[in-house]
Amino acid sequence: xxxxxxxxxxxxxxxxxAVAHAIQLAALSGAELLALRVTPRYPQSYFEGxxxxxxxxxxxxxxxxxxxxxxxxxxxxxxxEAKGVKVKAMVSKSDVVSDAVILAAKRAKVDLIVxxxxxxRGIKRLLLGSExxxxxxxxxxxxxxxx
Numbered sequence: 001x002x003x004x005x006x007x008x009x010x011x012x013x014x015x016x017x018a019v020a021h022a023i024q025l026a027a028l029s030g031a032e033l034l035a036l037r038v039t040p041r042y043p044q045s046y047f048e049g050x051x052x053x054x055x056x057x058x059x060x061x062x063x064x065x066x067x068x069x070x071x072x073x074x075x076x077x078x079x080x081e082a083k084g085v086k087v088k089a090m091v092s093k094s095d096v097v098s099d100a101v102i103l104a105a106k107r108a109k110v111d112l113i114v115x116x117x118x119x120x121r122g123i124k125r126l127l128l129g130s131e132x133x134x135x136x137x138x139x140x141x142x143x144x145x146x147x
């Protein structure tokens with residue numbers, strides 16, 4: 001049914017459920033699993049009264065985020081391989097998570113994207129936005145959303 005599945009993770013408990021589901025689905029269908037974590041670039045905003053960080057400090061913070069991201073997708077790889085699933089771990093850097101997910105899905109020619117959603121409603125959804133909603137509305141690939 002599926003040859004290649006992309007699962008996104010941010011390391012949260014909810015995304016861990018999505019990862020577990022994606023691993024089971026990949027195992028059942030014999031699909032390859034691509035585990036993706038998107039990290040942001042360090043925001044370069046200057047508010048009145050704040051101290052801007054130096055380039056070295058920004059680089060250190062971004063490296064820390066990249067290291068944490070790699071560890072989370074490596075964990076998905078380890079869990080998947082324990083279930084007999086071939087897993088490719090990927091980290092992407094982007095300020096817009098949904099764009100990075102859609103681009104990764106397109107480049108990897110996946111059959112399915114698996115994501116978690118916090119299920120926010122009302123004003124919280126308006127204020128916080130929804131990367132999952134953006135992927136749902138702009139992806140050309142089917143998206144499985146878990147809550």
